[in-house]
Amino acid sequence: PYCDFNSHVSNDVDTKIFGDALCTEMTHMASLMPSRPPVSSLFFGGGTPSLMPPILVERLIRHAEDLFGFTNDIEITAEANPTSVEAEAMLGFRKAGVNRVSMGVQSLDDAGLKFLGREHSAIDALKALDKVSKAFDRVSIDLIYALPDQSPKAWQAMLGQALSLGLGHLSLYQLTIETGTVFHTRQRRGEVMALDDDRAADLYEMTQQMSNAAGLPAYEISNHAAIGQECRHNLTYWQAGDWLGVGPGAHGRFALFDPAENRAIRNATVTRRSPAGWLDAVTANGHGIDETQIDSPADWASEMVMMGLRLTSGIDLGVIENLCGPCDDWLDGDGVEQAVAAGWLRRMPNQSKLMASDDGRLRLNHILSTILR
Structure with missing residues (x-):
């Protein structure tokens, strides 16, 4: 009653058929990278x-x-x-x-x-x-x-x-x-x-x-x-790393280098939620992907900030800039300074590393609303 997971009930599951489909989709997901x-x-x-x-x-x-x-x-x-x-x-x-x-x-x-x-x-x-x-x-x-x-x-x-x-x-x-x-x-x-x-x-x-x-x-x-x-x-999620999701209702996110853009592009996949529908799709197409998305640089940066500030190790703004472009495009510098002054965010000596304090983690949603463009 407290979560919205992808949950289905069935008394008849053919594990051989599902196993074949999972391997088939895994092979397709691997081909994307x-x-x-x-x-x-x-x-x-x-x-x-x-x-x-x-x-x-x-x-x-x-x-x-x-x-x-x-x-x-x-x-x-x-x-x-x-x-x-x-x-x-x-x-x-x-x-x-x-x-x-x-x-x-x-x-x-x-x-x-x-x-x-x-x-x-x-x-x-x-x-x-x-x-x-x-x-x-x-x-x-x-x-x-x-x-x-x-x-x-x-x-x-x-x-x-x-x-x-x-x-x-x-x-x-x-x-x-x-x-x-x-x-x-x-x-x-x-x-x-x-x-x-x-x-x-x-x-x-x-x-x-x-x-x-x-x-x-x-x-x-x-x-x-x-x-x-x-x-x-879980660290892969919070550090905005690459992962592939296989099976009904699975989410995947991964970066690929785009020569035309001369930068890495963040891709997202979502497979069909219904096990029966997913199985039909894999049988027909070799995968059950229902949605795909390419993030803008600002969206990818926002993901790295939102997820990374959950970690006690924080984020490296220099790393995010190298992948997503100048901080000014996705980060509100005044908002950051206000959060630092309030003691909610801390800067490390090199000025590139940013982390939430204990008090900051208690109000992280508010902080994110003020520092992300």
């Missing part, structure tokens, strides 16, 4: 990839390696729900080549899980997590906080429990009400679906303090990791 480096991250996500049989996962991994090649330290992540069935499936994924698991725990409180519409219990989650942690060196969990009436004491206890698990990565998200969700509909009817901004900010500050003390500092607004345990796949 003739000069491509080895893949450093492969991510099975978008819902419940753990429903796939391990033999299909292994096939997709091998096909990706044949097409792109892998770096020696490739990160291969699979998302899973924290149930005994999916935990068992992850053991098969481990043999197939997956080396990192992200579990959608969401809460360690049964009342919170019920509110979020999750079917597992807190005990189910902990048991599944224990099984997966014994098989994988790298495991992450998601937790959602700032639920209605959630007290600082309650969140402190839950976060403390999560930190005591000894994981190398935690994704800790404030509950936000997204348009098109059940929660959004209920909120429009007058129900209180999340904490007010001030109390949510208090919980955010507590989260930073506790995670830092536990050796899992934030490297992005909502993501915390021990050194070297950062999620490479």
Whole structure:
């Protein structure tokens, strides 16, 4: 009820046909990037990839390696729900080549899980997590906080429990009400679906303090990791890197050099959301791409600023200028100076590096509205 993921239910899925289609589309996506480096991250996500049989996962991994090649330290992540069935499936994924698991725990409180519409219990989650942690060196969990009436004491206890698990990565998200969700509909009817901004900010500050003390500092607004345990796949998003999306409802973004323009061009693809429609399209065309887009230099720059300022490492304006043209075309210098003066943005000594302060990350949307043209 709190997210708008591409979700479909079917009692009859032919994994052989879907596997063939996924490999076919992956081959097409690879052809869009003739000069491509080895893949450093492969991510099975978008819902419940753990429903796939391990033999299909292994096939997709091998096909990706044949097409792109892998770096020696490739990160291969699979998302899973924290149930005994999916935990068992992850053991098969481990043999197939997956080396990192992200579990959608969401809460360690049964009342919170019920509110979020999750079917597992807190005990189910902990048991599944224990099984997966014994098989994988790298495991992450998601937790959602700032639920209605959630007290600082309650969140402190839950976060403390999560930190005591000894994981190398935690994704800790404030509950936000997204348009098109059940929660959004209920909120429009007058129900209180999340904490007010001030109390949510208090919980955010507590989260930073506790995670830092536990050796899992934030490297992005909502993501915390021990050194070297950062999620490479998500870093690709936040650093506006290249990724290809394969499967129903998948998004891809990548840059290609255009000799005519004498610069790199940022491309975007979106595949059909409906699994049946996507399968028909792949059968007919060799891919399920439904939309394509070429970003203007200013749009690409905006993406790099918006995503990069979420990271504690910030952005390098010089790098963005080299790709997208002069700062004055896409950045409001007066707005930047005002944010720096307010203590929301910080400049490093070389003046090219810009990052959000702790206070700045709390109001990043406002900052972006004032600094982007």
